[in-house]
Amino acid sequence: MISKKCKYALKALTFMAKNKDRSTPIFSSEIASKEGIPKKFLEAILRELRNVQILQSRRGKNGGYRFNKPPNEIYLTEVMRVIDGPIALLPCVSLNYYAPCEACEENVCSIKGVFETVRNETLSILGNTSIQSLVN
Amino acid sequence: MISKKCKYALKALTFMAKNKDRSTPIFSSEIASKEGIPKKFLEAILRELRNVQILQSRRGKNGGYRFNKPPNEIYLTEVMRVIDGPIALLPCVSLNYYAPCEACEENVCSIKGVFETVRNETLSILGNTSIQSLVN
DNA sequence: AATAAATCCTATAAACTTTATAGGAATTAG
DNA sequence: CTAATTCCTATAAAGTTTATAGGATTTATT
Numbered sequence: 238m239i240s241k242k243c244k245y246a247l248k249a250l251t252f253m254a255k256n257k258d259r260s261t262p263i264f265s266s267e268i269a270s271k272e273g274i275p276k277k278f279l280e281a282i283l284r285e286l287r288n289v290q291i292l293q294s295r296r297g298k299n300g301g302y303r304f305n306k307p308p309n310e311i312y313l314t315e316v317m318r319v320i321d322g323p324i325a326l327l328p329c330v331s332l333n334y335y336a337p338c339e340a341c342e343e344n345v346c347s348i349k350g351v352f353e354t355v356r357n358e359t360l361s362i363l364g365n366t367s368i369q370s371l372v373n
Numbered sequence: 374m375i376s377k378k379c380k381y382a383l384k385a386l387t388f389m390a391k392n393k394d395r396s397t398p399i400f401s402s403e404i405a406s407k408e409g410i411p412k413k414f415l416e417a418i419l420r421e422l423r424n425v426q427i428l429q430s431r432r433g434k435n436g437g438y439r440f441n442k443p444p445n446e447i448y449l450t451e452v453m454r455v456i457d458g459p460i461a462l463l464p465c466v467s468l469n470y471y472a473p474c475e476a477c478e479e480n481v482c483s484i485k486g487v488f489e490t491v492r493n494e495t496l497s498i499l500g501n502t503s504i505q506s507l508v509n
Numbered sequence: 510a511a512t513a514a515a516t517c518c519t520a521t522a523a524a525c526t527t528t529a530t531a532g533g534a535a536t537t538a539g
Numbered sequence: 540c541t542a543a544t545t546c547c548t549a550t551a552a553a554g555t556t557t558a559t560a561g562g563a564t565t566t567a568t569t
Contacts, residue, residue: 239462240527244474244484251483264544278529284546296545297537313487326375338380347387347507348380351449351498358494362487371483376556400515414558420517432516433566 243320245274246282250291250316250368254308262294262301282320289319309369314360316368324363325356332356379456381410382418386427386452386504390444398430398437418456425455445505450496452504460499461492468492 249268256263265283269276283302286292293305304311317324323334330352338346385404392399401419405412419438422428429441440447453460459470466488474482 238459238464242528244463247484266544275529277531280545294545295537296535298543299538300536300544302545323374327380328374348383351502351507355495355498358498359491362491362494366487371487378557402515411558413560416516430516431566432564434514435567436515436565438516
């Protein structure tokens with residue numbers, strides 16, 4: 238399961254993609270009310286997305302958020318990794334968040350293989366789906 | 374991520390499949406020590422697997438656990454659903470644990486589609502992989 | 510009948526994660 | 540100077556995970 242936070246992030250980005258031709262930045266307050274996301278929680282999410290250069294922000298009056306790269310170049314894998322961490326179902330099979338399984342000798346690990354397959358299939362779907370494509 | 378509990382369940386079942394030709398049932402204590410699983414925690418797991426007819430058990434001296442159906446007919450989906458619940462990444466996309474997303478009108482949900490695709494791919498892998506196949 | 514050895518069951522708890530909320534600081538436009 | 544926005548830190552409530560404790564129950568054997 239992805240977290241609610243991650244769902245909020247995807248919803249927020251999709252909302253922004255839907256409105257990407259506006260001349261002004263988008264307020265967190267607008268996204269929060271239109272998408273039903275708690276405002277302060279959403280602020281934290283948007284800040285994380287800005288920290289990894291998915292978004293850019295402007296403070297002060299008439300501030301708000303914009304994409305830092307076109308939404309058809311932002312893939313779900315990137316967003317999900319930022320918000321939720323690993324996509325793989327086992328730590329020892331994660332590409333971006335690898336961690337060894339403690340008491341498990343990996344060379345002979347019985348369950349590793351199938352979860353590598355799942356990871357590959359999942360990444361090939363989520364890594365080829367852009368935020369923009371969710372709008373269309 | 375699957376839980377440690379689920380990993381323990383898969384490891385335990387794999388261990389049992391590896392030893393499926395024994396004439397006597399297998400003790401939880403043996404599995405616990407050989408696989409490095411906390412004994413009491415493992416007992417709870419094995420009981421759950423017995424409750425759903427994956428295993429059968431005998432109490433008392435010379436008791437222990439056996440498969441209730443051949444391990445080549447036990448698929449990872451079944452085990453994972455018993456222990457961890459839904460396999461899908463979104464509640465509204467789960468086949469066995471469906472739950473509606475609260476403030477999300479599903480007909481127009483932007484993110485639902487891609488997670489259905491992920492679910493289908495994941496199920497086709499995990500649903501065709503048996504416990505027995507992990508041994509081979 | 511007594512004993513040993515196994516599963517079964519319930520309650521509890523420590524640690525961690527998730528999902529926020531509160532209160533303001535900093536910045537910017539007008 | 541004011542209003543409106545993002546930014547930041549601390550806190551907390553609730554839920555989940557990962558066990559542990561202590562025995563109850565069952566069964567085979569002696």
